[in-house]
Amino acid sequence: MKAVNLIPADAARASSRSATGAAPFALIGVLAAALAMVAVWTLTERSVESKQRELAAITVEDTRTGDRSRHDAKALFVFIGASPHTEWLGGQLATDRAGFLLTGRDVQGDDLAEYEDERPLFLETSRPGIFAVGDVHSGSIKRVASAVGEGSMAVRLVHQRLAAPVHPAR
Numbered sequence: 632m633k634a635v636n637l638i639p640a641d642a643a644r645a646s647s648r649s650a651t652g653a654a655p656f657a658l659i660g661v662l663a664a665a666l667a668m669v670a671v672w673t674l675t676e677r678s679v680e681s682k683q684r685e686l687a688a689i690t691v692e693d694t695r696t697g698d699r700s701r702h703d704a705k706a707l708f709v710f711i712g713a714s715p716h717t718e719w720l721g722g723q724l725a726t727d728r729a730g731f732l733l734t735g736r737d738v739q740g741d742d743l744a745e746y747e748d749e750r751p752l753f754l755e756t757s758r759p760g761i762f763a764v765g766d767v768h769s770g771s772i773k774r775v776a777s778a779v780g781e782g783s784m785a786v787r788l789v790h791q792r793l794a795a796p797v798h799p800a801r
């Protein structure tokens with residue numbers, strides 16, 4: 632887990648009260664007040680305590696320092712899934728600073744070396760004939776539908792690359 636957003640118990644109670652018929656402007660006021668009480672921790676892991684099947688408290692641990700702290704809490708939002716996990720490629724394909732694979736027009740400068748006078752196709756990485764689709768490529772939409780759609784697009788683009796290889800057989 633990479634980050635934990637915690638809504639303290641008082642704010643959670645206030646938010647749930649407002650959902651039972653309060654006017655919209657009153658709800659906005661409650662949300663604004665609740666927002667001031669939201670704590671955001673990044674690069675943490677957490678464990679939870681519950682009482683009678685309700686969240687009662689969480690303990691967060693900073694993954695860099697190992698520091699632990701315990702907080703009473705009624706609500707918890709978990710934000711995960713924002714790491715590309717491309718380390719295993721060992722630098723074989725160009726990435727942005729966060730590790731997402733560069734494709735198409737985002738491949739620039741020295742990363743174009745393998746293309747000689749050509750340019751990568753849409754979704755094609757810094758290595759001709761290797762395509763990246765879905766969350767792993769830099770600038771992707773990060774939605775299921777777009778990941779599936781890009782997969783089907785890549786099939787068509789692979790055919791296009793095979794018909795016009797960057798390094799035709801000499």
Ligand SMILES: Cc1cc2nc3c(=O)[nH]c(=O)nc-3n(C[C@H](O)[C@H](O)[C@H](O)COP(=O)(O)OP(=O)(O)OC[C@H]3O[C@@H](n4cnc5c(N)ncnc54)[C@H](O)[C@@H]3O)c2cc1C
Nearest residue numbers: 710711712713716719764765766767772773774775776778
């Ligand atoms: C918490 C959360 C909520 C989301 N909610 C929504 C939503 O409501 N609607 C929506 O449209 N999108 C949502 N998304 C985004 C959506 O899940 C992704 O955009 C989509 O799953 C991307 O598909 P993908 O195939 O690119 O990647 P993934 O679905 O992540 O698939 C990649 C696969 O590759 C595998 N893998 C990774 N490394 C290796 C390796 N070295 N060798 C072999 N396999 C490997 C992984 O295990 C995984 O199965 C959400 C994402 C998260 C994290």
